[in-house]
Amino acid sequence: MGDERTWTITQLADEYGITLRTIRFYEEQGLLTPARNGAHRVFHEGDRVRLALVLRGKRLGFGLDEIKKIIGMYDAEPGEAGQLRYLLDQIAVRRAELEQRRRDIDATLAELDEVERRCRTDLDALRTDMSDPA
Template sequence: MHNSQVSAETWSIAELATEYAVTLRTIRFYEDRGLLTPERRGTARVYHPRDKVRLGLILRGKRLGFSLDEIAKIVDMYDAEPGEEGQLVYLLDQITHRRAELEQRRRDIEETLADLSEVETRCRADLSALRWERPPGS
């Protein structure tokens, strides 16, 4: 089996796409937005550990519902010196805000599921009543 990995500490675009189950186009999109900055060796893109970590953070941010602009700020913090108060306050604020949105969404989903169950119960009762009232063979 041929391993296209350039070295133990770098990855090709295809390897990252496979590992993270995304398309090459997705990775190139994040490059175009400046979120990933692979090394170029001729026409090949070579991704270093920084890019791999950033891609993981980007995809996690997307799953959590952050916008690309929010993700960019958070991912850029990864590169900055850790512990800067402003960065940590910003990140904590974003986490608090996103958690509140997700909790509200969960409440909305639970309420909608309860409403659907109620409507389903009424529909089944109505259908049963119609079948009971209708004479056989009609």
């Protein structure tokens, strides 16, 4: 075990392109549990993997509570199979939310297109009226 690779907080922050404050926040939330060497944090492979999972979860739009639950399920009952089933359920929920958001965006864009078309038509009519000496 003495040969196990470790990382400093700065190395992890640099590797993942995040701030030291972000890593400390995830530690405060119980998502990371680095060892201590005096005042210095020592991160092991498990912390590095958990950090990658947290960041991936955030990119996918999961909240920290959901991420914490998913990560915590790996080591507790129902174990990895339960973790994977829960994650699949959460993916389905997230996908449905994003698909609804996409439909909402498409509807908004269509409405903007219609308003823009009407504005251009009205503007053209005003120009025609202004140039007509009648």
